[in-house]
Amino acid sequence: MRGTSKRKRHVGRTIFCTLFSFLLSVFLTIASILMAIRIGFFNKELIFEYLDKVDFYNEVQQEVYKQVSYEIVPTGLELDLIDETIPIEKIHNDVNGYIEACFDNTEYAIDTTEIEDAMYQNIMDQFENMERQEDTGTQEHARRFISNIMEKYPDIIKFPYIKEFSDISTRIQPLITLIMIAAIVMGVVCILFLLLLQRWKHRSLRYIIYAILAAALMTVVVPVYLLIQKTYEGLGIRPIYLYNFCMEYIKASLFSFVWIGIVWLGIAVFLMIVIKLMKERLKKRKYR
Known part of the structure; x- marks a missing residue:
């Protein structure tokens, strides 16, 4: 037993x-x-780590240059007017800033003033080299043209789907x-x-x-x-x-x-x- x-x-x-x-x-x-x-x-x-590893910022910079060049070619202006106007540091800061803002649920204002000023100066330099007269109308047209083409910049910089992804991450x-x-x-x-x-x-x-x-x-x-x-x-x-x-x-x-x-x-x-x-x-x- x-x-x-x-x-x-x-x-x-x-x-x-x-x-x-x-x-x-x-x-x-x-x-x-x-x-x-x-x-x-x-x-x-981990997102920031792999953005660096895959050379994401350089690729975005090239995409910005490509989209801007599409707008410049029909005008007859030289493409070198965009050379060095969009530094990689600017791309890096804007991409990271936008991602950070999405995760913090805040707004990130993408400022293109410095880029526009650099492009404007390059256009004026081209006009000077071409011995074209720079009047107020020309300057205003140049400013308006640059402002229009730079409207694409925020769309390229804004990381696709990151807003939705960050919302899911924050909730879950x-x-x-x-x-x-x-x-x-x-x-x-x-x-x-x-x-x-x-x-x-x-x-x-x-x-x-x-x-x-x-x-x-x-x-x-x-x-x-x-x-x-x-x-x-x-x-x-x-x-x-x-x-x-x-x-x-x-x-x-x-x-x-x-x-x-x-x-x-x-x-x-x-x-x-x-x-x-x-x-x-x-x-x-x-x-x-």
Whole structure:
């Protein structure tokens, strides 16, 4: 009878340990996925990092020059009037300023006064070289012409879809944080139950390792598949410099899941070493 009762307790303990191990893996997976989303897809600093890496600002500068040149060619003016009128620093500040404003839910005023003044001076210099007379009407026409062509500048500078993306990020981040904290708390509760259910703590750690390995696998399996298959590269994003940025940004965000999975694997290996040391210590005590 005593042996039967002992077996029942052992079976019951095993069932409960398996259940809590499963729940722990679920909570760890939820926390891991949400953490990866926060440090990957919804990370404003990651956006700025990859704008630099893909040479986004230079590409935008070339796009501005191209659009402006389309307006200048029919006038017969030389294209060199736009040379060095739109410095890369200006592009950098305006792009970043607009993105920051979107995430802060504020307005960003794009000022083109310096660019317009530089273009105006170049036009006047061209007229002087062509020995054309500069009267008030010519100057006003030049100002009006420059103002018209610079209306395209803000449209090119404004990062497409960033306003919608920042709105989603701002609304969803508090919810992500709340769910992540809840998942971590529930995970800690599961760990405590696992530690209490087993007399020998190395057995509890074994169930925790199972949960960690399962969470690591569930966290990385889909991102790894996407990284291998590169299905996201089929997205029809234009212009090309925006496409290049999005591809690198998506790739970096997917790698966030992979790195978290690797961290979990490292923790699992560490716990395996701890279990081995605990078993060796128990053996030494047994043979004393």
